Amino acid sequence: MGRVLVTGMGMISAIGNNVRENHESLRAGRSGIGKVAWFESLYASQLPFGEVRMSNEALKAAQGLESAEGYTRTCLLADKAFTEAITDAGLTLGQLSSLDTALISASTVGGMCLTDQLYEDANHKSEGSEYLESYGCSAHTLKLIKRYRIKGFTDTINTACSSSANAIMLGARLIRSGRVKRAIVGGVDSLAKYTVNGFNALKILSDAPCKPFDMNRNGLNLGEGAAYLVLEAEELTAGKKIYAEVAGFGNANDAHHPSAMSDEATGAIRCMHEAIRSAGITPGQIGYVNAHGTGTQNNDQVEFFGMGELFEVMPPYSSTKSFTGHTLGAAGAVEAIFSILGIANGELFPSLNVSEPINGSENAPVTAFQGNYTLNYVLSNSFGFGGNCTSLVFAGVN
Structure with a gap:
């Protein structure tokens, strides 16, 4: 098996709005969590969110999609x-259409970001909007397939918060097994009443910027975003810029609870x-x-316990969700890129807002x-609801 390279x-x-701007914010310790400008909800003025700083109109203009129909915010991101x-990878139209190229994306909310419009359409309170075929988790993937004429293997994964980490894992496995030579992998989610109301019902949304691994953490902030990586078999990469190698991956399920991890960190330890x-x-x-570091009581304690069981000496760790909020189905790919930026540039990015570290300063x-x-x-x-836990190992390249 050859190496799988990014x-x-x-x-x-x-x-x-791009990798460079994200990297600059990480270096500067600049969080994007705060008041929203575009998301409309009862909670918009009450809670902080990690909102992308572009309107739908600006996204359409940037992508040349002004006249396109059925593009939800999820599709646009x-x-x-x-x-x-x-x-960035320099892929040609021919390479995108090759049967050796796979597209594996991920989302949890999909087109249900249009919660009110979905309600109108589903209950025959409208005459039928342009979004009738856009509500599913795979709608954004189908848009990408059509626009970029992708003909190879495609899939859309929804395993909650581990979704795009699993997309990366599947892409790497397809390349390692020789089934494809190239895979475009990642995920997307946008802010939605559907998810905000659901997480609020669980009583795990913080009314302040989240503070993962702090003793006084009180919940997460929901965010939105999209991230994709181009993975290629090593034999295709001569002369190309290579960011990192997808060196390892693991997935496990602790089968404990629909929305909480087991105290024993069964799935987390096994996947790591x-x-x-x-x-x-x-x-x-x-x-x-x-x-994963969501800032909830359960997640951070269980993840910290699991790392303590796995590592004889705790390595440096942090949660970059304190910058972006929890981007759900996009989180695994967003944080994969942050991990790769750390490797490629020799940098560690912090957990923000930590004043009283969990289990003492020696393990902060x-x-x-x-x-x-x-x-x-x-x-x-990346640890998802239902106990679907995924870990990825990225390695530097010479």
């Missing part, structure tokens, strides 16, 4: 990040161990963990940006 990246989030990724094992390394070689997360830091292997965690 040759292109694209993203949009609350801290930037996906198109923006996807275009950046394939441009499997990712490290499949990378052919030992836990001690992990130089940094981009933690990274709380300030660190440059000139050599990273060979990074572990990125």
Whole structure:
């Protein structure tokens, strides 16, 4: 099996409209969590969110989609990040249409970001809007397939918060097995009444910017965004810029609770161990963990416990959700790109808002940006509802 290498990246989030802007915000410690401008909800004025700083009209103009119909905000965010990724990798139209190229995307809310319009259409309170075929989780994927004439293997994954991490894992497995030579992988989610009301019902939304791994954490902030990576078999990458290698991956389910992780961290420990094992390394070689780190009581305690069980010495770790909010189906890909930026540039990005670290200062997360830091292997965690836990290992390349 040859190596699976990352040759292109694209993203949009609350801290930037492209990879460069996101990187600058991470370096500057600049969070995107705050008041919203475009999202309309009862909670818009009551809670902070990680909202992308572009309106739908601006997104359409940027992507040349002014006259296109049926594009929800989810579709628009996906198109923006996807275009950046394939441009970064220098993919041609022929390569996009090749049967050796796969597209695997992910989303949890999909077109249900148009919650009110969905209600009108579903209950025959409208004459039928342009979005009738846009409400499913796969609607954005179908738009990408049609616009970019993708003919190879395609799929859309919804495993809650681990969705796009699983898209990356599936893409890497397809390449390793020789079924495809190239895979464009990632995910997207936009703010929606559907998800905001659901998370509010669980009583896990914070009324202030989240503080993952702080003793006084009181919940998460929902965010939106999209991120895609171009993965290619090593034999295709001669002369290309290579960001990192997808070295390992693991997926497990602790089958404990619909929306909480088991106190024993069963799924978390197993998926981290499997990712490290499949990378052919030992836990001690992990130089940094981009933690799932939602800022809820359950998640942070369980994840911290799981890392303590796996590592003899706790490596540096942090949660970049304190910058972007929890982007749900996009989170795994967003944080994969952040992990790769850390490797490629020798940097550690902090958990923001931590004043009283969980379990004492000796095991505190990274709380300030660190440059000139050599990273060979990074572990990125994504733990979803239902206990679907996925970990990815990224490695530097020479």
